[in-house]
Amino acid sequence: MRIRGEMADTNGEKRSWGGRREGAGRKKTNPRSISVLAPKEMADYLDTLPNKSGFIKESIRLMMKLREAESKMIPATHFEEVYVNLTNAGVAAGLPIWTDNHTAPEEAGMVSMLSTKKENCVFLKVHGTSMIEAGIDDGDLASIDVTVRDVPEDKIALCMLNGELTLKHVRRNPDGSISLVPRNKDMKPIDVMPDDHFVIQGKLVKVLKNFE
Numbered sequence: 001m002r003i004r005g006e007m008a009d010t011n012g013e014k015r016s017w018g019g020r021r022e023g024a025g026r027k028k029t030n031p032r033s034i035s036v037l038a039p040k041e042m043a044d045y046l047d048t049l050p051n052k053s054g055f056i057k058e059s060i061r062l063m064m065k066l067r068e069a070e071s072k073m074i075p076a077t078h079f080e081e082v083y084v085n086l087t088n089a090g091v092a093a094g095l096p097i098w099t100d101n102h103t104a105p106e107e108a109g110m111v112s113m114l115s116t117k118k119e120n121c122v123f124l125k126v127h128g129t130s131m132i133e134a135g136i137d138d139g140d141l142a143s144i145d146v147t148v149r150d151v152p153e154d155k156i157a158l159c160m161l162n163g164e165l166t167l168k169h170v171r172r173n174p175d176g177s178i179s180l181v182p183r184n185k186d187m188k189p190i191d192v193m194p195d196d197h198f199v200i201q202g203k204l205v206k207v208l209k210n211f212e
Contacts, residue, residue, distance in 0.1 A: 062197060065163025072165065073122040073144070073201070120147045121205065124158070124165065130182035131156065131167050140209050142167065146202035153181075156204040161190070162197050167204060 038046070046052050126140040134156060136142070144158045151157035157170045159180055168180035171189065178192040192198045 062163055066160070066197075069160060069163055069165045073124055073146075075119075075122050117145075120145050122146055122202070126167065126207075130184050130187050132184055134183040136167065136183075136204075136207055137209065140207050142204055143206035143208070144202040145205045148203040149200050151200055151203045158201040158204065160197075160199045160201050161192065165201070166190075170200060 046055070049055050122144050124142050124144065126136055126138060126142050129138055136156075142158070146158075151170055153169055153171050155169075156167055159166050159168055159170065161180065166180065168182060168190070171179045171181050173179060178198065179189040180192065181189045
């Protein structure tokens with residue numbers, strides 16, 4: 001504990017000690033008072049809360065996180081289509097196959113190949129290793145169909161939990177609760193609590209990988 005005071009040095013001179021340190025204390029903020037008009041049912045609900053300002057602040061923080069998360073989802077329609085020529089012969093992943101040099105190439109759009117319908121899909125970069133056993137690695141590009149909100153447990157869903165985006169299997173438990181299941185044996189499922197903000201944003205349809 002620091003106490004401001006004075007002490008005498010060996011020469012009899014008084015020396016100050018303690019006091020304010022550079023950079024110490026809380027950071028200065030510039031709080032502002034705001035007022036809003038709310039519908040009667042909202043105002044009545046706020047009146048029932050023991051900490052109205054705390055509730056409003058947490059609600060605003062959540063909305064800011066939701067907007068930040070949504071900004072990471074890039075609609076496929078924002079990308080110009082890039083067309084490439086694909087040989088109809090394909091490539092073998094098992095036994096080698098003979099190719100015909102005279103086979104007419106097939107023109108394909110790269111953006112369309114990564115999505116079901118361009119207007120239905122968004123792209124996101126994957127961060128983390130929770131789905132590595134499903135073949136989804138850190139740095140992959142995920143294509144999500146945002147028109148599909150009822151995602152079966154055996155499929156992979158893009159979920160938003162308290163403003164954070166995550167790819168997981170959605171398990172609906174017998175008691176009605178929901179768990180988000182990773183595909184990494186070192187990670188445990190995440191149980192969605194009743195007061196959590198949880199939304200299924202869409203279904204994973206394609207993944208673009210980088211093998212370098």
